[in-house]
Amino acid sequence: xxxxxxxxxxxxxxxxxxxxxxxxxxxxxxxxxxxxxxxxxxxxxxxxxxxxxxxxxxxxxxxxxxxxxxxxxxxxxxxxxxxxxxxxxxxxxxxxxxxxxxxxxxxxxxxxxxxxxxxxxxxxxxxxxxxxxxxxxxxxxxxxxxxxxxxxxxxxxxxxxxxxxxxxxxxxxxxxxxxxxxxxxxxxxxxxxxxxxxxxxxxxxxxxxxxxxxxxxxxxxxxxxxxxxxxxxxxxxxxxxxxxxxxxxxxxxxxxxxxxxxxxxxxxxxxxxxxxxxxxxxxxxxxxxxxxxxxxxxxxxxxxxxxxxxxxxxxxxxxxxxxxxxxxxxxxxxxxxxxxxxxxxxxxxxxxxxxxxxxxxxx
Numbered sequence: 001x002x003x004x005x006x007x008x009x010x011x012x013x014x015x016x017x018x019x020x021x022x023x024x025x026x027x028x029x030x031x032x033x034x035x036x037x038x039x040x041x042x043x044x045x046x047x048x049x050x051x052x053x054x055x056x057x058x059x060x061x062x063x064x065x066x067x068x069x070x071x072x073x074x075x076x077x078x079x080x081x082x083x084x085x086x087x088x089x090x091x092x093x094x095x096x097x098x099x100x101x102x103x104x105x106x107x108x109x110x111x112x113x114x115x116x117x118x119x120x121x122x123x124x125x126x127x128x129x130x131x132x133x134x135x136x137x138x139x140x141x142x143x144x145x146x147x148x149x150x151x152x153x154x155x156x157x158x159x160x161x162x163x164x165x166x167x168x169x170x171x172x173x174x175x176x177x178x179x180x181x182x183x184x185x186x187x188x189x190x191x192x193x194x195x196x197x198x199x200x201x202x203x204x205x206x207x208x209x210x211x212x213x214x215x216x217x218x219x220x221x222x223x224x225x226x227x228x229x230x231x232x233x234x235x236x237x238x239x240x241x242x243x244x245x246x247x248x249x250x251x252x253x254x255x256x257x258x259x260x261x262x263x264x265x266x267x268x269x270x271x272x273x274x275x276x277x278x279x280x281x282x283x284x285x286x287x288x289x290x291x292x293x294x295x296x297x298x299x300x301x302x303x304x305x306x307x308x309x310x311x312x313x314x315x316x317x318x319x320x321x322x323x324x325x326x327x328x329x330x331x332x333x334x335x336x337x338x339x340x341x342x343x344x345x346x347x348x349x350x351x352x353x354x355x356x357x358x359x360x361x362x363x
Contacts, residue, residue, distance in 0.1 A: 001137040002087060002112065010076060010085065010103040018080035021054035021097070022104035025062070028071040028092040038062065043324075044097040053079035054099075061086070071136070076103040090136030091115060094340060096331055106334055111135060114341070115244075118218070119190040120236050121181045123197045123205050124225040125170040128177040130184045131232055133194075133240070138233040143180055174201070178208040185213060192218040192243070194236050197225070218243050248347035255286055255351075255358040269355030270295065270325070271306040276359055277332060278303060284360040285333040285340045287326060288348035291356035295325025304328055326357065 013020070025041055026032065032040075041062055045055050054077045061075065072093035076085045085103075093111060098104045112134070120131040120138075130141045185193055193216045195202055202220060209217075219239035223232065258266035267273045270293060276282050296305045296319045298312035309319045322328060333340050338359075343351055351358065 001132070001134060001139050002089075002108070006085075006087070007105065007108065007112075010105050010108070013076075013078075013083065013103055015078055015101045016081065017101070018078055019054070019099045020076060020078045020083070020101065020103050021048065021058060021099050023058050023073075023075045024093045024096045024107050025073050025075075026071070026092045026095055027066075027068055027073050029068060031092065034068060040095050044095060048097060048099050057084070074108055094330055094334070094342070095327060096334055098335070106337075110339060115240075116191040117189060118192050118194055118236065118240060119181075119185045119188060120194045120196060120232060121177070121184075121205075122223055122225060122227065122232060123174070123177045123181075123195075124201055125173055127225050128180055129225065130181070131229065131236075132188050132190065133233060133236050136233075136237070138229055138236070140229050141184065143177075171204075174205050175208055178205060178210075182210055182213050185216070190216075192216055194218055194239060195220040196223040196227075196232065196235070198222060245345055245347065248341070248343040248345075249350065251284075251286060251341060252343055252347045252351045252358075255360060256354055258360060259354075259358060264361075266358060266360050268358040269306075270357055273355075273357050273359050274304045274306055274325075274329060276361060277329060277336070277338075280336055281361050281363060282333055282336070282338045282359040283362045285330065285338050286351065286358045286360070287330065287340070287342055288351045288356050289342040289344050290348060291352055292324070292326060293356065294321060294323055295328075296320065297322045297325065297328055302328075302332060304332060329357070 023044070025037065027037055045059065048055060057077050057079060058075055066073065070088035071091055072089035074087040074089065074093065077083060091111070094107055096107055115135045118133040120133060122129040122131070128143045130143065132139050193213060195206060195217060197205065199222060206214065206217070221235045221239065223235065255266045256268065258264060259268040267276050273285070274295070277285070296308055297303070298315065298317055298319050300317035301312060301315040303312045303314050304325060305319065311317065312319055330340055
């Protein structure tokens with residue numbers, strides 16, 4: 001899991017005048033082959049020859065050391081200062097590479113924003129297990145509550161009173177667990193909460209949570225208190241996926257509605273979106289994750305166009321046909337400080353009906 005300290009180290013790193021190469025690569029082999037990924041890496045690094053030794057280090061890393069087990073990788077290197085950091089991610093990442101005087105953490109922070117930080121509370125009458133889930137990884141924090149005695153097996157008045165005592169202790173435990181959940185949620189800077197446990201206990205526990213925390217609940221699922229963390233992650237990811245897909249579908253609908261206004265505040269389709277991007281007007285670029293098309297690019301100034309142009313309208317250099325115009329648009333958006341959202345499943349299908357790409361505008 002990416003820790004705040006690891007991110008802070010990257011943000012605070014000073015190249016002292018030396019160049020720093022930052023590389024993000026999607027290494028999800030369910031989407032691409034190794035050969036396709038190595039080719040994508042080569043194409044990204046080709047224009048960055050000024051990276052010198054750092055380009056060589058990154059190439060050698062993927063050729064000889066990387067095991068291709070994670071779905072995404074971020075690498076930051078400054079050979080002059082013997083600096084090397086690699087982050088293996090449990091989720092895919094956009095392909096991107098740049099040479100700057102500091103590590104380029106924009107995509108990393110976008111990822112952290114897109115994959116919201118979830119808290120998971122798994123409770124029963126005697127235990128409370130808490131988890132933080134982000135970027136497809138999970139970390140556990142356990143708390144032991146005072147043990148609740150078993151139910152009294154004999155009947156009679158004393159048994160009933162004893163049973164009420166047990167229920168009182170159990171309620172006290174759940175109240176304590178609710179307070180711990182609230183404190184944990186705040187201390188871990190989580191944005192959403194998932195609840196897990198058995199039916200009756202879960203319903204009672206939910207009612208004990210503070211109202212603002214209840215409003216942060218994204219879902220619930222039944223689980224035994226002894227469930228392994230890997231299973232907790234699997235069940236939690238199912239809910240997180242649904243939340244993410246719903247967000248993506250809402251975003252695509254927002255772009256479509258804004259693009260069809262009398263005074264549009266969004267674009268749909270390659271031509272209008274690239275024009276807005278070249279005018280630095282894009283706030284959020286939205287792309288169907290599996291959509292590809294051709295376009296035209298200027299190697300001199302980076303101008304992108306959906307139409308065939310003999311010369312670049314900005315610098316008058318020649319324009320060339322490119323197969324990966326979408327990748328270039330994503331890269332340019334990142335460089336310009338725009339947000340980038342790749343949408344999947346039904347949201348991607350809907351966006352492809354309207355041109356495969358769109359954008360919310362700054363103005």
